[in-house]
Amino acid sequence: MLALLVFIGVLFLVILVHEGGHFFTAKLLGVRVEEFGFGLPPRLTKLFKKGETVYTLNWLPIGGFVRLYGEDEPDLERIKNKKRAFVTKPLWAKLIILLAGVTANFLLAGFLFGVYYFFKGIPQRSQTVVSIIDVLPSSPASKAGLKEGDKIELIYLKAGAIMVPRTPGDVVQFVSKYHQRRIYFKIRRPEGYKKTEIKEVSLRPVQIDGQWRIGVVISPLEIKFYPWYKEVALGVWFGVKESLGWLVVILMGLKDLVVQLFQKHSLPSSVSGPVGIYKITSDVAKTGWLNLMRLIGIISVNLAVINLLPIPALDGGRALLAAVSSLVPSRRIKKVEYWLNLAGMSFLLLLMILITIHDIIKFKVLP
Numbered sequence: 001m002l003a004l005l006v007f008i009g010v011l012f013l014v015i016l017v018h019e020g021g022h023f024f025t026a027k028l029l030g031v032r033v034e035e036f037g038f039g040l041p042p043r044l045t046k047l048f049k050k051g052e053t054v055y056t057l058n059w060l061p062i063g064g065f066v067r068l069y070g071e072d073e074p075d076l077e078r079i080k081n082k083k084r085a086f087v088t089k090p091l092w093a094k095l096i097i098l099l100a101g102v103t104a105n106f107l108l109a110g111f112l113f114g115v116y117y118f119f120k121g122i123p124q125r126s127q128t129v130v131s132i133i134d135v136l137p138s139s140p141a142s143k144a145g146l147k148e149g150d151k152i153e154l155i156y157l158k159a160g161a162i163m164v165p166r167t168p169g170d171v172v173q174f175v176s177k178y179h180q181r182r183i184y185f186k187i188r189r190p191e192g193y194k195k196t197e198i199k200e201v202s203l204r205p206v207q208i209d210g211q212w213r214i215g216v217v218i219s220p221l222e223i224k225f226y227p228w229y230k231e232v233a234l235g236v237w238f239g240v241k242e243s244l245g246w247l248v249v250i251l252m253g254l255k256d257l258v259v260q261l262f263q264k265h266s267l268p269s270s271v272s273g274p275v276g277i278y279k280i281t282s283d284v285a286k287t288g289w290l291n292l293m294r295l296i297g298i299i300s301v302n303l304a305v306i307n308l309l310p311i312p313a314l315d316g317g318r319a320l321l322a323a324v325s326s327l328v329p330s331r332r333i334k335k336v337e338y339w340l341n342l343a344g345m346s347f348l349l350l351l352m353i354l355i356t357i358h359d360i361i362k363f364k365v366l367p
Contacts, residue, residue: 003282006292010281012038014105014300015064018307021104022066022097023053029093032069032084039064068097072341091326098319105304106243112297113239114232116290121149121223122234130165131223132187132216139215144203146187146216149223154186168218179205179212239297246301254305312337312344 019036026033032052037043039058047055070085082088086097117123132150135142155174156162165171175183184202205212226234277299284295307315321337 003278003285006285007278007281010292010296010299011061011277013296014108014303017104017108017300018101018303019064019066021100021102022068025097025100026066026068026086029089029097030084031086031089031093031097032081033066034069035065035067037065037067091323094322094326095319098315098322102304102307102315105300105307109243109246109297109300109304110236110239112293112300113242114235115239116235116294116297117238118231118235119290121225122231122238123219123221124224125221130168130171130218131221133219133221134217136215136217139213140203140206141215144185144201145199146185146201146203146214147189150187150189150199151222152185152218153188156184156186157181158184167220171218175205175214176212179207183214243297243301246298247305250302250305254309311348312340313342313348314344317341317344 015038023033023036034052035054035056037056037058040060040063041058044057044059047057049055068086069081070079070087079085079087086094089097130152132141132146132148132152135146135148152165152171154162154164155171157178161174161178163170163174165174182202182204184200187199187201189199203214205214207213225231281292281295285292309316310320311317312321318341321340325337
């Protein structure tokens, strides 16, 4: 039950931020917001009404929407209050409103990544230490007391080989070569900003997937902490960098999705929908609130990138159609825009159904 509540909370936050971007910019530019919906129609229930906006809960829990006055009305003569209608606004105002949701999601992601790095520390490449960035549960490293953030300064046998690791590959090579022996690690454990603690731990590797491992994820990056005022600035900077990094990753994933969908008529194994997001969210939530915040940032970037696609019914598609309508202002164009948005929504719902079925099979939700 707790995992389900966390999942609902995560979706609620990213959708609220996205639709809130549309809502507040529409209000700011004088457009009447008729409905603020959580989920997609058909409507489940009316939650409440505040001012001129009705807030609703809808049956399909895969998004949300803001219904603007006059947004889909092809006949301008039927709009009574033209000053408050979306369709009568200049193109620049329409684009601001349509792209505000995407902007809000990127801002949310940058903020969450910034908070993550503020508390976790700033990663920097080091030539002298190899850092542990994750420890697998129930692994030899976990049982020996190694922790995330530990820096491996020395690896050695009780009598014999010694290595000062410079790269993750050095650690892998040493463990593989001496897997039959008990291996000793000299680690530096950061405690706060200045104090460090030197520890020595010993462990015996285990064989996983045919390779000898100790159960850690290691990196040549060293985690450093700074005074809070520097930490804030560096955290925001690394948050922006990570947002841009995920932007590239998601775009490449979308390219693979389109290629495999049309060439092989199947979905890539890496693609996940609501079921997959629920599974990932429930697993990450167990590792701590900071990791959960980072996951929310990733989901927020994902939502922003998808909405930027030039597909009718998505923000990118609507912005493109709005630009075309401003260049060719006619009633026929408005009708074509309406039907294209309807077709785009139908395609997206069908794709979401296919991805959900794919998730059910992949994660073996049903017996």
